[in-house]
Structure formats: C-alpha cells, structure tokens
Amino acid sequence: MKSLRRPLCFMVGRDSTDWLPTAFRTHTLGDIAISGSDLVGHEVTVAGHAEISRGRGGVCFLTLRDGTGRLQAFLKKDALDEDIFLSIQSISRESTVQITGNVAEKRPPKVPEGEPIPPPEYEIFATSAQILSEAQTPLPVGITDKVHVELDTRLDNRHLDLRRSHINAMFQLRSKVLSYGREHLLKEGFQEINTPKIIASASEGGTNLFAMTYFETPAFLSQSPQLYKQLAILGGLERVFEIGPAFRAEEHDTYRHLNEFISFDIEMAWADDEDVMGVQERMIHHIWSQVATRDQNLIDIINEYRISQEMEAIAVIVPNLPFPRVSYDDAIEIIQSKGGEIEWGDDISASDADLIAEEHPGFHFIPRWPMEMKPFYIYHNKDEKGATGEQLSRGFDLNYGRDEMTSGGQREHRVDFLEQNLRDMGLNPEDFSFYTDGFRFGAAPHAGWGLGVARLLMVLTGAGNVREVVLFPRDRSRVTP
RNA sequence: GCCCCGAUGGUGUAGUGGCCUAUCAUGCAGCCCUGUCGAGGCUGCGACCCGGGUUCAAAUCCCGGUCGGGGCGCCA
Known part of the structure; x- marks a missing residue:
C-alpha cells in the first residue's frame, strides 16, 4: 500500500483524455x-x-x-x-x-x-x-478534512459531500456497474424497457404503497415493475430488463432499506429459475471482472480514504462461477446445526443469515423457498416438496453474506393456478384482471429477478449503508435535499 | 412498528453534580516564510438541542418534546 505520508493528491479517477474543450477550459x-x-x-x-x-x-x-x-x-x-x-x-x-x-x-x-x-x-x-x-x-462539511463527518450531516450537504474524492469514486463506480450490467444483458439478448411508475392498484400486495392522486383518480407509486415486465414478456419481447425506481411506504429504518430505490429487473421467456440465476451470476461476474480490470483506480481512491480513517481496504475479488446454491431446505439445516432457532416454514432472519454467511461469506443463491412464503406469481411444481412435505416454489434469493441482493423466480404462467394463488392469499383475482388477462391467450413460461442496485454497490464499495451510494436517498425521515 | 442508545464551536469529539471562564483535532481569521505538497511556526475566533423540574450549585440528575444513531421485523 502507498505511504500515508504521501496522499495521492493528484490521483485521477476518471479518464477524460478524449473530452473536447469547452468554453471554460481546454483540458481537464x-x-x-x-x-x-x-x-x-x-x-x-x-x-x-x-x-x-x-x-x-x-x-x-x-x-x-x-x-x-x-x-x-x-x-x-x-x-x-x-x-x-x-x-x-x-x-x-x-x-x-x-x-x-x-x-x-x-x-x-x-x-x-x-x-x-x-x-x-x-x-x-x-x-x-x-x-x-x-x-x-x-464550509459546512470539509472536502479534504481528516475529521470524520456523520452521514446525516453529509447528506444534508450532499452537494459538498460529493466533491470528496472517495464519494465521487463511489458514484463513478455506480455508473460503471450499471453500464457493465447493461453491457452483459444486451449481449445475452435482453432489451431495455420502462414500465409505468404510476399505477392503479397494488402490483404485488405485501408492502404498503404511497398513495397519490392522478387527476381525479386515486393512484399509487409502483413498488415493483414485476407485473408489467411479465406483461412485456407475455407480449413477446422475449428478454427484457429495466433499471428504474421502486417505491415502498414501509417504515423501516436500516442500513439496507430506502423508501425509493433503484431496482435492476430482468424477465426472460422460455426460462425457469435456474436459467435466470445463470443470467444473474454471469452478469455479476462480468461486472466484477470489468471493475477489477478497468476501475482499480476508483477502488484505490476509496481505499486511500478508508486507510486514512483506519478502515480496512476493500478488494474486488471476482467471484467464481457458479455461485453456491444453498436450497431453503439446506439453509434450515445449516441454521439448525449451528444452534439457530428456526423451523421449516419460518423466514430466514438476519441472525439466521449470519449463520449461513459463516459458511458462504460471498454470493450464494437460496433457491426453492416454501410456496406459502412466496408471492402469488411464483411458480411451483406439484411434486417438489420440502423436508417436511410442504409445497416448494421456484422462487430464489441471492445473498451476499447476510444481505439479500435479489429475489426472483420462475413465474406462474398457468392462469388458473395464478387465480387460485391470488385467492389463497386473500386477494381478489378480478382486481388483477389487467394482469391475469395477459395469460389467457397462450403464455410463455418465464422467469426473472429484481436486484437492489444500492445493495450491490454496498458490497462493491464497502459502504456500510445504502444511503452512501444513493445520490439523494429517501428514507422514513428524509425527503430533502 | 418494537427494543436500546445518543444530542457539546462550522465539522468530529473529551466530559459521570462544584475542578468548566468546557478538552482535543479539524476549520475559520490574522501574522511570519519566494518551490509548497499531511507544509510549518505564532496569535486569535467559535459550542453545552428545546421546554419544564430537582439542587446552594446542572453540559452532567429527572420529565416532556424535537432530531439523530444502532439493532430487530419486513424487504431489494
């Protein structure tokens, strides 16, 4: 590591050698x-x-x-x-x-x-x-000061905080990650779409939506592009992805939740859960290997800061393919064998995830969750039963250590099952006719996932809080700046 | 929503009833230095979240409020 006595004041974080001159400068x-x-x-x-x-x-x-x-x-x-x-x-x-x-x-x-x-x-x-x-x-926050500044103070003065080199580097990395992700998906034949963020009713159920008024009609901010990206697939678009905002009116307050976040979603026709897990691990592998070979300068800038704050340096370790698959059944077994109190059918809590992370500290998929824990649009095979004989689903999560990055799965394409699932979950199929109608005229089996961009960035940049890697985060108590 | 914790100069902190006219760092202001580069030296400036209470005495103890932090639940 470089000597602390000589901070790399002149370290360059961005290749601007081919930028054209502007009214104010000939060179950067x-x-x-x-x-x-x-x-x-x-x-x-x-x-x-x-x-x-x-x-x-x-x-x-x-x-x-x-x-x-x-x-x-x-x-x-x-x-x-x-x-x-x-x-x-x-x-x-x-x-x-x-x-x-x-x-x-x-x-x-x-x-x-x-x-x-x-x-x-x-x-x-x-x-x-x-x-x-x-x-x-x-200055309300120092740009080059050595003193620690609290996140809340920084976010109140984000326009200045962003001037700090390591923060600037994190946001450049964010852009790179999205760009490498796009690059990979385009290579696999995906096309980019945009789905509406103003919707008439719950798109998944489960979480609370922000209510708004759409002219004279009540409406909501979308919690997920889920149903719309499926409709795009049912419409024959084959492979789609969207990088866009999702809104959840949950009063959670943690290092990994925001009320507005960017979700990186894909949906893929003629595919099952394993197929889209493959897409995901190849994409993440591509992102990591590109960052490792092309953006070490940004990592160096972040590390320069981290070392000055006596934090551990980060390293971009390209994960091996395939990522481990720890089925829900296996996960329960691991947790129980380590003394965790969990029963088949319980959700995997944060402390349970810590136990799994002891064996799988990096990326790992958790496939085959109990059907009753998954949303109505997740597919199941009737003969796939868990350790206690309960119905399994084709839903999966991707975790990094204790943190959930992704949730995805094969989708239910059989409209009668879909409507039954809705009824089983206390929902009225008629309220979802805009969606279920899409399945009545021949539906391609399909699968997909949604990835939390800030959570992925948190892993890559070593940020301890998603707010670090979101320009102007929106949480329970923050709507400005 | 639940449980714990906290609030001191612009920023980050020390402080556990009287040693507080409040510590240190950084910052800011001024002075010295014609190749600095973690610049250095000297001199200053600047703070106890708000409201009530206990006490001879409160930054410190109690109550309420506001704001913030950590954990959990839920999720991405």
Whole structure:
C-alpha cells in the first residue's frame, strides 16, 4: 500500500483524455495529470475548485480539483496581475477558479532518506487567472478534512459531500456497474424497457404503497415493475430488463432499506429459475471482472480514504462461477446445526443469515423457498416438496453474506393456478384482471429477478449503508435535499 | 412498528453534580516564510438541542418534546 505520508493528491479517477474543450477550459485536470509529459510547454486553460492555496510572499501554490482529478497551479507574483495574484493567494477553499498557463514538470517533493523519488508530476505555471465564484466560509462539511463527518450531516450537504474524492469514486463506480450490467444483458439478448411508475392498484400486495392522486383518480407509486415486465414478456419481447425506481411506504429504518430505490429487473421467456440465476451470476461476474480490470483506480481512491480513517481496504475479488446454491431446505439445516432457532416454514432472519454467511461469506443463491412464503406469481411444481412435505416454489434469493441482493423466480404462467394463488392469499383475482388477462391467450413460461442496485454497490464499495451510494436517498425521515 | 442508545464551536469529539471562564483535532481569521505538497511556526475566533423540574450549585440528575444513531421485523 502507498505511504500515508504521501496522499495521492493528484490521483485521477476518471479518464477524460478524449473530452473536447469547452468554453471554460481546454483540458481537464485529470487529462493534464495523465498526459502531462506530452503537454509540457503548451498553453492550457483549466477550471476547478480551489482545494487549498499555500505559500506566501511572491509565490502561491493553488491545488485545483475538478471532477476528473487534481492539479497544482503555480502562481508567481511577477508573472501575472498583482491584484489577481493576491486574491488567489488568499482564496477561500472550494471557490472556483480558471487558470491559463503553461504545463510544466513539478519540482519533486523532498522525500525522507531512503524513500524512492515519486514519478514526475505536472503543474501549470499561471500567466492569467480568474475567480469564477467565491466560496463562503466556513464550509459546512470539509472536502479534504481528516475529521470524520456523520452521514446525516453529509447528506444534508450532499452537494459538498460529493466533491470528496472517495464519494465521487463511489458514484463513478455506480455508473460503471450499471453500464457493465447493461453491457452483459444486451449481449445475452435482453432489451431495455420502462414500465409505468404510476399505477392503479397494488402490483404485488405485501408492502404498503404511497398513495397519490392522478387527476381525479386515486393512484399509487409502483413498488415493483414485476407485473408489467411479465406483461412485456407475455407480449413477446422475449428478454427484457429495466433499471428504474421502486417505491415502498414501509417504515423501516436500516442500513439496507430506502423508501425509493433503484431496482435492476430482468424477465426472460422460455426460462425457469435456474436459467435466470445463470443470467444473474454471469452478469455479476462480468461486472466484477470489468471493475477489477478497468476501475482499480476508483477502488484505490476509496481505499486511500478508508486507510486514512483506519478502515480496512476493500478488494474486488471476482467471484467464481457458479455461485453456491444453498436450497431453503439446506439453509434450515445449516441454521439448525449451528444452534439457530428456526423451523421449516419460518423466514430466514438476519441472525439466521449470519449463520449461513459463516459458511458462504460471498454470493450464494437460496433457491426453492416454501410456496406459502412466496408471492402469488411464483411458480411451483406439484411434486417438489420440502423436508417436511410442504409445497416448494421456484422462487430464489441471492445473498451476499447476510444481505439479500435479489429475489426472483420462475413465474406462474398457468392462469388458473395464478387465480387460485391470488385467492389463497386473500386477494381478489378480478382486481388483477389487467394482469391475469395477459395469460389467457397462450403464455410463455418465464422467469426473472429484481436486484437492489444500492445493495450491490454496498458490497462493491464497502459502504456500510445504502444511503452512501444513493445520490439523494429517501428514507422514513428524509425527503430533502 | 418494537427494543436500546445518543444530542457539546462550522465539522468530529473529551466530559459521570462544584475542578468548566468546557478538552482535543479539524476549520475559520490574522501574522511570519519566494518551490509548497499531511507544509510549518505564532496569535486569535467559535459550542453545552428545546421546554419544564430537582439542587446552594446542572453540559452532567429527572420529565416532556424535537432530531439523530444502532439493532430487530419486513424487504431489494
């Protein structure tokens, strides 16, 4: 690991080498940090936030940061307008500045005896400068401070929190994860869809919905794209996925729940639960291996912060395929053998999941749940019975350690079973006719899953709370910012 | 929704009835330093969540409120 004495101030988190110039800059800071050797002697214009201004008298070292990286500007009193020099010498942190100057190699820092001299870094020797916007002092949360800041304070000031390098890196990773996931699904023939988020009635039952008024009609925010993605499959779209919001009016308050979250859903025709578990593990494997080979710089930035806070560094360990399958029957057995108090037919609680995680710390599927614990749209084979003779379903979960990432399954495509399941769960099939009608004219057997994007990100980034990896999280007590 | 815990400068903290005119770090302001880079040195600034109560005396104890944290349930 890199020495803490030399934080990687100029670490680059984003490849911006092919970004086009804009009205405010010819190059990004990250670009110059990477391509500095080709740019030495060239005049460039850059813009960014003033991270710190050091030096007095006739010199000033201004560390600038934009969304791509950091770079030092070197200002000499006799090389530019004196008033501007003085105002930048005493500029407040986070003010935005535009600098024009020539790229030069930095003088190497003094290093303690015996330590290697670091590779060359680059700076801009300023010939002109302009303050674009001054920052008030003090900042409500420090961008480069070493002091810990609580999540609640950070979320109240998310616009500043996002400027912190490791937070920026986490959100870049979020974008990468979605992009690699899309990339994989498109390769397997899936097409991206969007389903309505304003709905007339419960789409699954179970959780509470947020009520709203749709002109003169009562309506709800969708808790899941479930029924609509199935209708897309029944309509012959073969393989679909959606990355979109889901809303649940549950008053839960944990590190892994939000009332608005992004669900990554797929649905696949002519497939059973095993088929879509395959899609999922291949997709996750693709995401992990892409991040491991292409985005180690982002992981490094996160680790730089974690180490400074005396937290354990994270590593992207590409999981082996296939993921272990721990059937519900097996899970009950494992929990019981470890002294957990659980009976067949009980839900697997968090402390039970801890016991399973002792044997399967990484990704693992838990297939074949009892039918009575699964929603009405989950399929069952009549002759598949659990350890106590109860009906099993083709529903599954994907867990990482103790945390549930996904729930999915083969869907019930036989309309008479579907209606019976609804009745068994105390629901009226007539209320679901918009859905069940889709099954009356020849239905393709199909399967799918829904994955919590923030939960997956939590695993990848080492975040201890889904709120960390959601830009503006919505929980029981937070609706702003 | 249930159970536990907490609230002190901008931020993060120390504090267990009188040693509190409240600790430390960071920040902010000012001064010194013409190659800094975890910059350094010096001088300042800035806080006990709100309302009630107990007590000679409350940051500290009690009650209520508000806000927050952890765990659980439920789920993704």
